[in-house]
Amino acid sequence: MADYSSIKGNRVQYLSTDPTLDSNSEGQVWYNTTTGTLKGLVQIKAWSSGGNTNTGGYGAGGAGTQTAGLIFGRTSPTTGTTEEYNGFSWSEQNDLNTARRYAAGFGTQTAAVASGGNGTAITGDSEEYNGLSWTEGNNLNTARQGAAAAGILTAGLVFGGAVPPDSAVTETYDGTSYSEVNNLNTARRFLGGCGTQTAALAFGGTSTASFTNTESWDGTNWTAVAGLNTANTSGGSAGTQTHALYFGGNPGNNATSEEWDGSAWTSTPSMATGRGYLAGAGTASAAFGATGYISGTPAPGRVQTEEYFSDIANYSASSQSAWVSGGNMNTGRARFGAAGGKDSAIAAGGYTVPGNTTNTETYDGSSWTETGNLPTAKNSFPLIGSQTAAIACGGYTPPSYTTASEIFNGSTWTSAPSMNTGRESASGSTASPYNAVVVFGGYDGAPPHFEGHTEEFNGSTWSEQNNMPTALQQTFGGGTQTAAISSGGAPPITNITQLYDGTNWTTSPATLVSNQQWGGYAGTQTANLIFGGSSGPASTQTAVTQEYDGTAWATRPSLGTARYAVGGSGQGTTTSASAFGGLVPSPFTGLTNTEEFTGGAPASPTGSAASTLSSS
Helix, strand or coil, X not given: CCCHHHXXXXXXXXXXXXXXXXXXXXXXXEEECCCCEEEEECCEEEEEEXXXXXXXXXXXXXXXXXXXXXXXXXXXXXXXXXXXXXXXXXXXXXXXXXXXXXXXXXXECCEEEEEEXXXXXXXXXXXXECCCCEEECCCCCCCCECCEEEEEXXXXXXXXXXXXXXXXXXXXXXXXXXXXXXXXXXXXXXXXXEECCCCEEEECCECCXXXXXXEEECCCCEEEECCCCCCCECCEEEECCCCEEEECCECCCXXXXXXXXXXXXXXXXXXXXXXXXXXXXXXXXXXXXXXXECCCCCHHHCCCEEEEEEECCEEECCECCEEEECCCCCXXXXXXXXXXXXXXXXXXXXXXXXXXXXXXXXECCCCEXXXXXXXXXXXXXXXXXXXXXXXEEEEEECCXXXXXXXXXXXXXXXXXXXXXXXXXXXXXXXXXXXXXXXXXXXXXXXXXXXXXXXXXXXXCCEEEECCCCCCCECCECCEECCEEEXXXXXXXXXXXXXXXXXXXXXXXXXXXXXXXXXXXXXXXXXXXXXXXXXXXXXXXXXXXXXXXXXXXXXXXXXCCCCEECCEEECXXXXXXXXXXXXXXXXXXXXXXXXXXXXXCECCEEEECHHHEEXXX
């Protein structure tokens, strides 16, 4: 068996500190005498899953970076949908003025251009994005779809595409107008492109067949350079003239990936899911590919995002948000009170099929333990506070909508002052302490039935406050007495968000990605997580999870088990929550299972040492 010395031509070095590492160091091995570890360096090249887009499809344009990305337009159906990416989730923004597919995109997340494409016909339409909305600009001189692009909003380049026929036309953009310059050597459509207005790269594409052809642009002319290893078209692209990436594409909605080092293309790890007509952007070391045509998958399912890393340097890898199974409750139930933290939750009362219960349980992160029961069996009430200091507010005790509230001290319940308005299916704040809470919305059984009433509790009395703008029941709550949030709810099922400042409610411009009601919630007014419930009639369950960052809602990984009337806990954070209990309608069952949520974070470069692999 060959040893390191015979392979590398030198012996393993003994060093007191790790050496400075670069791409020429790959395969280097050394012994760190200070830490007593044998270390080796490998270059990291890999694709990993990112957050799903809110709208599926293919033929979107892309711009920006891996942690500040932008996609716009797509089909099916043809739409102007625009979404921004923060490195782990997508949020919907204002649509293009002209819905289209196969537009060329260039620029940044807050200063981008969508050029050409196909709406009801091939167009030369060009729009500029400012981070909030799209504005019509001057059109391309040659209308086309499936072109490639490079550069920034004030210095862009668009080349190739289908007019028809397939085109070699190249145009520059100065932030106002397009000007024709020298053509590509090979006319083609659905090609890849990247770089700047004066140093761009064009690769792949198709005309009568898929191409390997690569051309380099110097600001005046295109010059043929070394081609792709595999002919490819309709893939995603990222990078610069000297370091580029081409991924996915056709034929066959493939998963292949190739990296350009300025002189040649090299095959790199494949994507997890093969697809064509996907949006891509970023650098060749940190790119994203989103949406795309996936064989055999309905258009709404084409929402996948994958992220590419190629780095000799140290980086902190991205962590993905996920739900994982926890310990089962002792009593299956739904429509119950839930409070506390991820690993310090409390569940009380609720509906146990076929009747209400007084049962109370606490969770320690692995198992549930029964404790002192509620004085009166009831369901559909908010429970606010912690595992050792919580208040149960109102609820339904057939046939009455009760005003009763009870306080829990960690082992026993005692009666507390009554609320002013008896109701069920209200929501409330999540933060401790129990003597500074707010409760809002609900159903009281009397016309007009649905309550906009808001009440605050100060530890001794309940006081009426200003009503919600939109009266709803089964909303998601969260926050504090002076900074609360209500989202979703019914009837009818809605996507609205309402914010409370301790005095007044306002309706936020931010709406849920999809309508949702009657599920679990956690977090604050500016960092809120909702999960489960219903996205249609109240007796149909969903697994959808959505997160609010104070500006917009975005989807997160779904629960493992879809359910409605589920309990949730997770005070003050969207990265640590639990979901437990709930109902499924067929067969009609009160669930016992618990799921725990851990929020992810985008990858971030941090230096050289993390790319070393160590063994003792």
